[in-house]
Amino acid sequence: MSSKKNLKKELGLLDVFSISTGAMFSSGFFLLPGIASQYTGPSIFLAYLVAAILIMPAMFSIAEISTALPRSGGAYFFLDRSLGPMMGTIGGLGTYFAVIFKTAFAIIGIGAYAVIFWDVSIKVVSIAATLFFTGFNLVSTKKTSGIQNFFVIALVIILGTFIIDGLYTIFFSDATLAKTTLKTNFSPLFTDGFRGIIVTAGFVFVSYLGLTQITSVAEEIKNPERNIPLGMLLSLLVTGAIYVLGVFIMVSVIDPGKLSTDMAPAATAASKLFRWLPDKAGEYLMIGAAMAAFASTGNAGLMSSSRFPLAMGRDKLFPPIFSKVGKKGTPVPAILLTSSLIIFFILILSEEGIVRLASTFQLIIFMFINFSVIVFRKSNIDSYDPGYKSPFY
Known part of the structure; x- marks a missing residue:
């Protein structure tokens, strides 16, 4: 293995979109809506919209810096x-652990959904899934991104069908359903006013953290000036729309008194939709989508987070062994370290604490990244020549 060997530039626009999108779809859609609704009530879907808007400055800043400095390490x-x-x-350490926490949380979801069908231990399934993704990441980034593309395409199709069927059922299949829904499930819309929306937006902010995860593999992206900003923007638009519309549907079809305690609101909503499918088929379809989402997030999280020790190893902040790249062009020691930490956190940490810590720390990191753009521009460094510049500044 060599520490001087550069990573292969194998990732295109679809790969950028898939890694960002795949890293966002998991707990944010399949687990958090019910829990988060207790803070703001039926307006939970608006909190997802606010969170999407709040992440845009960081997205623009990261896209700019990534095109100027396309190096792994985020x-x-x-x-x-x-x-x-x-x-x-x-x-770097904060972001590294934030991504690891989110990845561990997603992989735990695989175990949690697996026990619906099999009498197995959640942690055993989660550890097995981690080892599975580790094996693919050790082989090739391109093969990993190919699996990621499959996960994301399947997920977008299923969730798109869920949204279309849900909106049709609510507004068109029954003339009185829409009026009844607006009167009961959405009244009052705000249970804690403006404060509730802001608090909830901060809580669900973790749902969008994967958007900027692509920066940790920036060195491996072809034509970064185009593919990084465009891929991130497309990812945010698609994901934001699915979050807002999907959560709106959940609020519409689930009893308001039960939503806040529902740990699987997407599956519950699906059980009330998909009337054109056999009994429980819609619910099972959504469970399958959840499994694909958790797998997608786990795969993308392991791939991108492993690049942090690679970059820090290059700068001698980690032991030099973590800067080494294997014969297949993948950072083997960094991947093994990251997968070991994921397994460790799966064994010892609780889910809610992981989410809160990851979201809070990432907000702080995004603030520093926005400040970094100001520093780079005001310093007038000749070598700082981004192919994309953040708008409105």
Whole structure:
């Protein structure tokens, strides 16, 4: 293995879209809507819209820096080059663990949904899934992204069908259903006013963290000036629409008194829709979509988070072995370290604590990244020549 060997540029626009989108679809859609609704009531779907808007400045900033500095390492590399080694190290470690936490949470979802069908241990299934994704990541980034593309395409098709069927059922299949829904399930719309929306937006912010995950594999992206900003924007538009419309449908068809305690609101909503399918087929379809989402997030999370120790190893902040790239062009030691940490956190941490910590710390990191763009531009560094510039600044 060599520490000087560059990673292969194998990832195109579809890969960028798939990695970003796949990293976002999991707990945010299949687990959090019910829990989060207790903070703001039926307006939970608007909280997802607010969260999507709040992440846009960071998305633009990251796209700009990534096209100027297309190197693996994500926030660590950006903050190190703009704010110095100390901030780079803090930001890199924080982002690394935030992504690991989100990845571990998604992989736990695989185990949680598996026990619906089989009498197995959630942790055993989760660890087995981690080892499965580790094997594919060790083989090739391109093969990994190919699996990612399959996961995301299947997921978007299923969730798109869920949304179309849900909107049709609510507004067109029964003339009185829409009026009844608006009167009962959406009244009052805001249970805690503006404060409730903002608090909930912060809580569900973790749902969009995967959007910027593509930066940690920026070095492996072909034509980054085009593919990074375009892929991230397309990913946010598609994901945001599915979140807002999907959660709106959940609020519409699930009893308001039960939504806040429902740990599988998407499956519950699906059981009330898909009337054109055999009994329980719609519910099973949504469970399958959830499994695909958790697998997609777990796969993308392991792939991108493993690039943080690679970058920090190159800068001698991690042991030099983590800077090495294997014969197949993949960072083997970094992948093995990351998968080991994921397994460790699966064994010892609770789900809610992981989500809160990941979301809070990532908001702080995004603030520093936005500041980094200001530093880069005001410094007038000749070598800073991004192929894409953040708008409105």
